[in-house]
Each structure stands twice: as C-alpha cells, then as structure tokens.
Amino acid sequence: xxTNEKKTAPAGNEPEMAVTIAGVTFKNPVFxxxxxxxxxxxxxxxxxxxxxxxxxxxxxxxVPWEGNPTPRVCEIPSGMMNCIGxxxxxxxxxxxxxxxxxxxxxxxxxxxxVGHEEDEYLRVIDALQxxxxxxxxxxxxSCPNVKNGGLSLGTDPKQVEAITRAxxxxxxxxxxxxxxxxxxxxxxxxxxxxxxxxxAVSLINSLTGMKIDVERQTFVLANKxxxxxxxxxxxxxxxxxxxxxxxxxxxxxxxxxxxxAEDAIEMMLAGASAVSVGMANFVNPYAPLEILDGMKQYLIxxxxxxxxxxxxxxx
Amino acid sequence: MKIKETARVVSQEMISEGxxxxxxxxxxxxxxxxxxxxxLFLNDRSRMLPRPISVCETNPEKKTMRLVYRVTGPEKGxxxxxxxxxxxxxxxxxxxxxxxxxxxxxxxxILLVGGGIGIPPMLMxxxxxxxxxxxxxxxxxxxxxxxxxxxxxxxxxxxxxADVLVSTDDGSxxxxxxxxxxxxxxxxDADVMFACGPKPMLRAxxxxxxxxxxxxxxxxEERMACGVGVCLxxxxxxxxxxxxxxxxxxxxxxxxxVFNAEEVDLT
Numbered sequence: 001x002x003t004n005e006k007k008t009a010p011a012g013n014e015p016e017m018a019v020t021i022a023g024v025t026f027k028n029p030v031f032x033x034x035x036x037x038x039x040x041x042x043x044x045x046x047x048x049x050x051x052x053x054x055x056x057x058x059x060x061x062x063v064p065w066e067g068n069p070t071p072r073v074c075e076i077p078s079g080m081m082n083c084i085g086x087x088x089x090x091x092x093x094x095x096x097x098x099x100x101x102x103x104x105x106x107x108x109x110x111x112x113x114v115g116h117e118e119d120e121y122l123r124v125i126d127a128l129q130x131x132x133x134x135x136x137x138x139x140x141x142s143c144p145n146v147k148n149g150g151l152s153l154g155t156d157p158k159q160v161e162a163i164t165r166a167x168x169x170x171x172x173x174x175x176x177x178x179x180x181x182x183x184x185x186x187x188x189x190x191x192x193x194x195x196x197x198x199x200a201v202s203l204i205n206s207l208t209g210m211k212i213d214v215e216r217q218t219f220v221l222a223n224k225x226x227x228x229x230x231x232x233x234x235x236x237x238x239x240x241x242x243x244x245x246x247x248x249x250x251x252x253x254x255x256x257x258x259x260x261a262e263d264a265i266e267m268m269l270a271g272a273s274a275v276s277v278g279m280a281n282f283v284n285p286y287a288p289l290e291i292l293d294g295m296k297q298y299l300i301x302x303x304x305x306x307x308x309x310x311x312x313x314x315x
Numbered sequence: 316m317k318i319k320e321t322a323r324v325v326s327q328e329m330i331s332e333g334x335x336x337x338x339x340x341x342x343x344x345x346x347x348x349x350x351x352x353x354x355l356f357l358n359d360r361s362r363m364l365p366r367p368i369s370v371c372e373t374n375p376e377k378k379t380m381r382l383v384y385r386v387t388g389p390e391k392g393x394x395x396x397x398x399x400x401x402x403x404x405x406x407x408x409x410x411x412x413x414x415x416x417x418x419x420x421x422x423x424x425i426l427l428v429g430g431g432i433g434i435p436p437m438l439m440x441x442x443x444x445x446x447x448x449x450x451x452x453x454x455x456x457x458x459x460x461x462x463x464x465x466x467x468x469x470x471x472x473x474x475x476x477a478d479v480l481v482s483t484d485d486g487s488x489x490x491x492x493x494x495x496x497x498x499x500x501x502x503x504d505a506d507v508m509f510a511c512g513p514k515p516m517l518r519a520x521x522x523x524x525x526x527x528x529x530x531x532x533x534x535x536e537e538r539m540a541c542g543v544g545v546c547l548x549x550x551x552x553x554x555x556x557x558x559x560x561x562x563x564x565x566x567x568x569x570x571x572x573v574f575n576a577e578e579v580d581l582t
Contacts, residue, residue, distance in 0.1 A: 038545035042569070045317050045543075058545075064561040073540040073548035075364045075392075080540060087547045089561035230363060282541040283356065283363050285319055285408070 015299040016306040017292075019053070019274050021251045022174035022199030024135045026053040026108045026274065029307055030264065030292045033255050033278030034059055034112035034138060034178070035084065039098035040105060046285035051292070053274060054108025057098060059140050061114050062123040064090040069222040074211055079230025079257065080279060081209050083223035086114050086143055091127045103133040110136045112178070114143065118166055125170040137173050139163070142180030142205035144227045154180045154205075157192035164196025174199040176253065179244070181207045181233075186240045187247035194248040202253035202276070203244060204237045230279045231257040238270045245271025245312055259287065261294025271312040317543065318343055322407040324399045325379055331468035334432070335397050336371075337382045343410055345375035349417065349440040350509070350534055350573045353382070353409030354542040357392050365408060366392050367539050367568070369511070371435035371469070372442065383435040383469060411542050412572045415440050415509045415532055421451040423506040426529075427477075428494050428520055430461040430512025434469055436534060440509055441476045457503050461494040461516065495519045505529055509573075514581060521576040531576035537567045544569025552580035 017028035031054040037043060040055040049055055067087025074081050088094075094111075102109045111134050115121035121139060128134060141154035141163060153159050160177070167175050177193040179186065181204035193201050206227025211220040237256025245252040254272025258264050259280040267275045280287040299307060325338040341353075347370050354365030372381040386393045399405055417440070425444065427437040437458060444453050458473045459480040465488035473479045481489030482497035490497040494516060505527075510520045511534035524531035537549035550564040554577065557565045563580070565571060 036541075036546065042541075042543045042545045046319070058547075066562040066564065067547065067550070070548075070550060071538040072550070073364075073538055073546065075362060078361045078363065080364055082540065082546065082548060084547050087550070087560065087562065087564070089559070093561050279363070282365070282546065285317075285543070 013300060015296055015304060016308070017296065019308060021253065021273055022136060022176065024108070024174060026135070028053040028292055029268065029274035030288050030295070031108065031110065031253065031274055031276040032056055032281065032288060033276040034110075034140065036278040036281050039094070040102055041098075043281060043285055044105070047289050050106040051289055052107050054110050054135065055102060055105070056110040056112055056138060056276060057094070057102065058088060059086050059112040059114035059143070060088050060091050060094045060124060061086065062091055062120050062127070064088065064093070071220065071222055074220045074226070076209065076211065076228060076230070076232060079228055079232035080282075081211060081221060081226035081228050082206070083221045083226040085223065088114070091124045095127065095131060099131060099133065108135045109133055110138050110176070112138045112140050114140045118163055121163065122166060122170050125167055129170070129172045134173050136176050136200070137167070137171050138176045138178050138202055139167050140178045140205070142178050142182075144180070144182060144206060144208040144225065154189070155183050157188045160189055160192040161196040164193050164198045168197040176200040176202050178205055179203040180205050181236060181240055181256075187243050190244040190248045194250050198250060200251045200253060201244060201248065202255065204233070204240050204256045207233050207236065229257065231259055231263075233257050234263055238266055241267055241272050242270040246315070258291065259283070261291050261298055264291050264295055265298050265310065268307070268310050269312070269314040271315075273311050316343075316346070317409065317411065319406065319408040321404045324401055324403040324405060326401050327397070327399055329397070330383070331466050333386045334468045335384055335386065337384070337396065337399065338379050339382065339405065339407065340377075340379050341407055341409070342378065344373045344378040344380050347373050347380060347410045348414035349443045350414035350436050350511075351410040351412045352572065353380070353407050353411060355396060356406035356408070357395050358405070359395055362392050362395075364540055365542055366396065367411070367542055369436040369534070370410070371438050373439065383432070385432045408542060412568060413570070415534070415573050417443055417447070419530060419532070420444055420453045420507045420509075421447065423453055424455040424457075424504060425453045426457050426459055426498065426503055426505040426508045428459045428498075428508055428510040428512070430494060430516040431463065433510070433512030433516070433534065434460050436511050437509065438469060438472055438476070441473070445476065457505070459494045459498050459501070459503065461497070461512065462488070464488075493519060495523050498523070508532070510534065517576075518581040521581055524576060532573050533576045533579065534572045535567045535574060535579060536572070539568050542568050553578055554580050
C-alpha cells in the first residue's frame with residue numbers, strides 16, 4: 001500500500017497545532033497553495049482533506065478565463081515554471097460545483113480571487129458575499145502570467161493600498177492580500193496592504209523567470225516568461241516572509257518551495273503564522289500531511305507545546 | 316484508485332536505438348486500462364516533475380507493467396530512467412488518465428493506429444480487446460503502425476496478436492509514407508479507430524476518419540506537471556466549451572489523454 005505514510009506522532013504529548021489568522025481559527029498551520037490544488041477534489045483521492053489546516057482554491061474570476069496557450073509548464077533545477085494564465089471556470093460554477101464540495105470536507109476554506117482590474121475583483125467578492133463556509137478571501141494581486149491586473153496591480157504600493165481598501169469594503173469575509181516577490185521592497189507592499197485594511201498577507205507568489213530551448217532557439221513556455229516555484233525559490237521566500245512580517249502587524253501566511261517539515265518550520269521561524277504547500281503536491285500528493293506530521297515531531301523533539309511559539313522566533 | 320508508491324524494476328532493455336522497455340512491479344497493475352499512463356519520478360531529486368509514460372502491457376498475475384519509452388536526449392530525465400536496472404526502486408504515480416473506450420469496439424472492426432512512441436498503448440488496447448468475452452469481442456482488430464525507419468520495435472509483439480500494416484518515413488519497410496498511406500494501401504476497412512502518435516499524425520487520422528465515417532478516438536500529448544488534473548498545465552484545445560473547464564480546453568492528464576477526435580481541435 002502507501003509506502004509514503006509515516007507513523008504519526010504519539011498521542012498524549014501532541015503539541016497544540018491550531019493557529020488563528022484574521023480572527024479565524026484553523027486546526028493546523030498547513031494549507032495548500034492556490035493553483036496547486038484545484039478545489040481539492042483531485043487530491044481528495046490521495047489524502048483526507050479534513051486533516052489540512054485549509055485548502056486554498058484556485059484563483060476564481062467573475063467569468064470563465066481560457067488562460068494561456070501551451071506549453072504552460074516546464075521544469076527548472078529544483079522547481080518548475082508555469083504560465084497557466086489563471087484559467088478558471090468563473091465564480092458562478094465555483095459556487096455551484098466547487099464550493100459545495102469544499103464545504104463538506106471539514107477543512108478550512110480559502111478562496112483565491114483574481115481579476116484584470118478592480119471591478120472584476122469586486123464582482124467576484126460580491127458574488128461570494130453571502131456564501132457560507134468561506135474562511136478567508138485571498139486576493140491575488142501578484143500573478144506574473146496575466147497582462148493586466150495581477151502583477152501590475154501588486155507592484156505599486158499606492159495601487160495595492162487602493163485595491164485592498166476596495167476589496168475590504170465589499171468583502172464579508174476577512175481579506176488576505178497575496179503579494180508578489182517581483183518587487184524591489186516587499187516591506188513597502190506589505191505595509192500598503194496593511195494600510196488598506198488587509199486582515200492578513202500571503203507571500204510569495206511565483207517569481208518571474210524565463211527558459212530558452214537552446215537547441216531549438218525558442219522560448220520553452222508559450223508565454224515566454226513563467227512563474228518559478230519549488231525549492232529553487234525557497235530561500236527567497238523565507239527572506240521575504242521575514243521582511244514582511246517585521247514590517248506589518250497583521251499575520252503573514254508563508255509559501256514558496258515548501259516540500260518538507262523543516263521548510264515549513266523555517267518559514268514560521270521567519271515570521272509566518274501558517275504555511276502553504278504548493279508544487280510539492282505535484283511530486284508527492286501526500287506531502288502536506290507528511291509536512292504536518294514532521295512539524296509535530298519537530299515540536300515534540302524541541303519540547304515546544306504550541307506551534308504558535310515558533311512564529312517569528314528567529315529575528 | 317490512484318496511488319504513489321516506490322516500484323521495483325523487474326527488468327529493462329534497449330529494444331531499438333534509443334527505445335527502452337522497462338518492466339516495473341506495481342501494486343496497481345491489475346487496475347490499469349489501455350491508454351492510461353503513469354508518472355515516473357527521477358531519483359535525481361533536483362528534477363522534480365514526473366515523466367508521464369503510457370503503459371504498454373500489464374501482467375495482473377505478476378503485478379507488473381511494461382513501459383516502452385524513448386530517451387529524448389542526453390540531458391533529459393528519460394536518460395536517467397534508461398539507467399535503471401533490475402532491483403532498483405523508482406517512484407511511480409498512477410494509474411492516470413481515462414484510457415481508450417474499449418466498449419466502443421465491441422463487435423466492430425477496429426484499427427489500432429500508432430505512430431512512433433505512440434505504438435506502445437496500442438499493444439495493450441489489443442490485449443484488452445481480445446480478452447473481451449466472445450459476444451463482445453471485436454469482429455476484427457488490425458494494427459497500423461508508423462516508424463521512422465526499419466529499425467522497428469514491438470513489431471513482433473503486434474504481429475503475434477493481429478494483422479499489422481506498417482509504414483516508414485524512409486520507405487525501408489512497409490508502405491513508404493504515413494500510417495494513413497499504409498491504411499489506404501492495405502484497404503483496411505474499419506468502424507472504429509484508436510490512435511496515438513504525434514499531432515500531425517492525429518490530424519491526418521481525424522481527417523481520414525471523417526472522410527470514411529469512422530468513429531475515432533485519439534490520445535493527446537502535452538507537457539504535464541501534476542498529472543492529476545489540478546494545475547491545468549497540460550490542456551488541449553477543444554471544439555466546444557468543455558464541461559469541466561467551462562472554456563474551450565480540456566485537461567489532457569485528467570479528462571484525457573483519450574478524446575473523441577470530434578471533441579479536440581487539432582488544427
């Protein structure tokens with residue numbers, strides 16, 4: 001059977017794993033990254049989603065988006081690049097098909113919201129206002145693969161503050177702004193989100209890269225550039241989570257190349273209140289639960305009773 | 316049910332220039348349907364993405380599956396796979412994708428069309444069709460396979476099971492030209508066609524089937540990441556709005572790799 005299943009930590013001295021972000025309590029700090037988990041259905045064939053802190057659904061827009069041409073993905077050393085272009089079925093289908101599934105999973109639900117311009121984001125947020133079972137809205141102002149909106153909104157502090165404020169005015173759920181690493185100073189962007197009223201920030205989105213096929217002398221990805229993810233970008237993510245968490249007073253959800261428990265612990269020591277697992281799922285569908293288990297064992301090994309004690313412990 | 320596990324290498328051999336036959340012991344061997352694929356992970360952990368490879372044959376009793384694949388270059392992950400020898404471990408995720416709709420061939424005349432490294436899943440399709448109970452068995456199974464040269468592979472395995480029409484790009488064996496040329500030359504009538512191969516071949520197959528009124532299923536190929544339908548990396552264009560995506564594309568890894576040729580835009 002499943003050779004990847006590890007023994008769980010012994011009962012009795014289980015450390016406290018619950019974390020609270022923007023007033024919402026999650027059973028543990030291991031979430032999944034938007035775009036790497038669909039709306040949970042596919043990976044529910046491999047793991048019990050109720051064991052996760054939260055599932056972050058793939059970015060959803062006001063209408064269906066076709067995304068970019070293929071090839072959309074390629075490998076890089078210790079990671080990958082993608083230029084999916086936020087293909088999604090639109091918020092109507094999400095509400096009718098995906099959200100009901102997520103509600104039944106007894107796990108945290110984070111809905112990632114995308115758009116080209118402010119009005120599009122707000123239409124999605126409005127459409128989700130009266131939906132039950134959404135713990136957080138994650139506003140994606142950092143996708144490197146769509147021309148307007150996404151990244152261009154997320155790299156200017158003034159625009160970040162303005163869109164955050166607008167989202168907050170419309171949202172009934174707490175709002176977490178997802179930030180881009182493709183900026184000179186992440187501290188300024190995080191502060192702008194906080195100034196706009198964000199309840200939390202999440203980072204990092206993928207880092208813009210490029211790969212050229214030297215034999216064919218062409219770009220490997222159809223979009224020429226793509227977002228880098230995976231362990232290759234982990235140290236950069238740790239640095240940015242550290243900087244952002246020291247710049248703001250709101251919680252930071254850390255992500256970027258987490259593939260094992262030590263990576264998650266490292267991210268929390270740097271200042272993250274919770275972590276998200278992305279590309280690791282593609283390599284090992286059991287990764288989030290193995291990471292969670294490894295975190296518990298780390299806490300036991302270090303005599304730490306509550307996972308919250310390690311948040312920002314290295315500074 | 317899909318699973319990721321460490322498979323053991325039973326054997327591996329090079330069966331033609333750059334073409335390898337790898338037999339692995341896997342717990343899910345008896346669940347694999349013809350046209351499905353598995354993802355292989357490299358032991359070089361800096362190369363993280365799985366390599367999707369279609370299944371050529373299974374042995375449910377021995378719980379093994381046979382993969383036949385091409386090494387695509389010295390720096391490619393497939394070159395590392397070619398180094399595997401009996402007893403080695405390799406991580407596998409599978410079975411993945413939908414597979415060919417074998418029931419569509421029940422009682423019919425079927426052509427199994429493979430181009431190059433698209434040939435292996437045709438062997439398994441034939442195997443599973445011939446294993447149908449007598450009343451469902453296809454009236455006739457014929458292979459049509461295209462190679463670059465007379466340096467062929469799997470040809471004896473195919474011939475043992477059914478009639479084979481062969482084409483080669485250089486004319487060194489069989490019909491000089493494409494598989495479609497071989498099918499026309501062999502006057503192989505059919506009601507249903509399953510095809511796997513490069514996109515230009517699939518395009519020609521689709522056109523031929525439209526012309527002859529043959530029901531046609533094609534196995535698509537696209538660069539993949541997750542292999543299970545979440546990342547939307549491996550989509551192909553569809554002629555109509557897809558039921559899952561709500562746009563004109565479908566996931567090759569999850570909704571496919573096999574599609575009714577009418578559903579996919581091969582232009």
